[in-house]
Amino acid sequence: MALPSIALPGQFLGSASQYAPGPGTHIHDSNVYASIAGPVITSKRHVDSQSQPSKPKTKPTPPLPLLTIQRPTQNESVLGILGTGNGGGSNILPEVESVVLARVTRLGQRFATLEILVVGDTVCREGFQGLVRREDVRATEKDRVKIEEAFRVGDLVRGQVISLGDQSNYYLSTAQNEFGVVMATSEAGNQMYPISWKEFRDPKTGLTETRKVAKPF
Amino acid sequence: MIDDRRRINPPSGGTSAPVFARTVKEPEYLPSLRPTRERGPNDLRKIFLQTGIVPSASGSAYLEIPITQSKTTSLIPPRSSLKIACAVHGPKPLPRSAPFSPHLLLTTTVKFAPFATRNRRGYIRDSAERDLGVHLETALRGVLIGERWPKSGVEVIVTIIEGDEDAWWGDSFEGGRGGAGGGWGLLNVLAGCITVASAAIADAEIDCVDMVSGGVAAVVQDQENGKEASRLVVMDPCPSEHRDILAACVVGYLPSRDEITELWFKGDAGAPPEELIEKATHAAAASMSVLREVVLEAVQAKFQGQLPEFKGKSKRKNDQPDVEMTG
Numbered sequence: 084m085a086l087p088s089i090a091l092p093g094q095f096l097g098s099a100s101q102y103a104p105g106p107g108t109h110i111h112d113s114n115v116y117a118s119i120a121g122p123v124i125t126s127k128r129h130v131d132s133q134s135q136p137s138k139p140k141t142k143p144t145p146p147l148p149l150l151t152i153q154r155p156t157q158n159e160s161v162l163g164i165l166g167t168g169n170g171g172g173s174n175i176l177p178e179v180e181s182v183v184l185a186r187v188t189r190l191g192q193r194f195a196t197l198e199i200l201v202v203g204d205t206v207c208r209e210g211f212q213g214l215v216r217r218e219d220v221r222a223t224e225k226d227r228v229k230i231e232e233a234f235r236v237g238d239l240v241r242g243q244v245i246s247l248g249d250q251s252n253y254y255l256s257t258a259q260n261e262f263g264v265v266m267a268t269s270e271a272g273n274q275m276y277p278i279s280w281k282e283f284r285d286p287k288t289g290l291t292e293t294r295k296v297a298k299p300f
Numbered sequence: 301m302i303d304d305r306r307r308i309n310p311p312s313g314g315t316s317a318p319v320f321a322r323t324v325k326e327p328e329y330l331p332s333l334r335p336t337r338e339r340g341p342n343d344l345r346k347i348f349l350q351t352g353i354v355p356s357a358s359g360s361a362y363l364e365i366p367i368t369q370s371k372t373t374s375l376i377p378p379r380s381s382l383k384i385a386c387a388v389h390g391p392k393p394l395p396r397s398a399p400f401s402p403h404l405l406l407t408t409t410v411k412f413a414p415f416a417t418r419n420r421r422g423y424i425r426d427s428a429e430r431d432l433g434v435h436l437e438t439a440l441r442g443v444l445i446g447e448r449w450p451k452s453g454v455e456v457i458v459t460i461i462e463g464d465e466d467a468w469w470g471d472s473f474e475g476g477r478g479g480a481g482g483g484w485g486l487l488n489v490l491a492g493c494i495t496v497a498s499a500a501i502a503d504a505e506i507d508c509v510d511m512v513s514g515g516v517a518a519v520v521q522d523q524e525n526g527k528e529a530s531r532l533v534v535m536d537p538c539p540s541e542h543r544d545i546l547a548a549c550v551v552g553y554l555p556s557r558d559e560i561t562e563l564w565f566k567g568d569a570g571a572p573p574e575e576l577i578e579k580a581t582h583a584a585a586a587s588m589s590v591l592r593e594v595v596l597e598a599v600q601a602k603f604q605g606q607l608p609e610f611k612g613k614s615k616r617k618n619d620q621p622d623v624e625m626t627g
Binding site: 095107111153249251 | 391392394398400449451452502505506508510511555556598600603
């Protein structure tokens, strides 16, 4: 049976023995149905593809084509005006292992509180509360980490979600070279540039400040 | 009602609409204004539906069942028209006080505008509005795939700008029995709420098992030439067009799965209530055809220019007449 070009929620797409369900679809009575409205996309999957973490395990024999319903991508012209909290952005949720950009909002003795602004490449509609515990700041010498030497309120941090956390916070980790502070402002209020894995320098005053610095590309 | 001190309140007894002298002087004038059902028993009123009307919401829709043109000379419209707006906010993070939830938490709020009915409504939600909210929540909970959105909540906010009335307005002057203890209009309002909320959820791209639509059917007994007519089951009853509604039923229906998520039955339908429920699902299936068309149109507009195969043919049909249906 031919696939429809645009599917509506609840529309029959094919048998589960022919297709694998991807994002935007669900299985009911061993058939794949659409669960959101949008264009249907089939993709031949490679055996070693790791792109879809939530994908069901199939046998190593030729993998079934993956059926997905595309969500509309963001309109770049709108992004400049609208951001988080203004009705712009998409309703994406942080998942475990997703890479996020977050702004530090509060420092504590044992953790730093952040507001997650971007998940993957997508700007969130609303900010999510996140938290980096002291032992998740870096991979080595975990017991000597001091939160105030790793972050400052207002820094922009790239991190990875390690847990959906408790009732209010997602738990983030910066314990990889690529993760850490990507944009930092000094105490004088200037934008700083990274000089090592643990230091930023203020170009105006010449002073250095300690951070858990994300590795520039 | 709780005393609302923050707003300017209307007189507590309500205000009464003007009584025109002609209705008092000529006793046969008022009954001549009574609207009658002109469509067949299986025909629905026309439905207008559009998504994406609230830019700050993640999904929104507006539904209207317009007044059909009538030949009466009175300034008072013979029937009410149903106008419902719905905004969906979310999925968004739960408030700090809420406990951890592994799935999506649905909150529905139904509110009549103060001017939505002939009797003025308060600003604070009353029991009928809360009741409608609970019914709507049951109807929607069955279609959402909540496990895909952990730790988040979605708010469905429905505002009724104009509601279907419970009986013809002239009955209160005539002292007729049709107006007494009705509440039949609420069933039409609920069916509209289900359909419009379903369109808004589809607009918000929240994963659903199917689209749900609302439909109403009623057992009516009309008087013709002074004598009681036989019972008749009609789809999409407009309460002001009927003298006596004996029973009515609203369903939230999932056509692809042939399932019902919500059933509200009112009155005494006589021996087989199944016929009434059956008719209500037929009405729901009919409004689904509008819903499908509208959601499809919205998707084409969203993906306009993003996908090569939709270029050219994917214009939103603004210059074409809107989707209208009669049953």
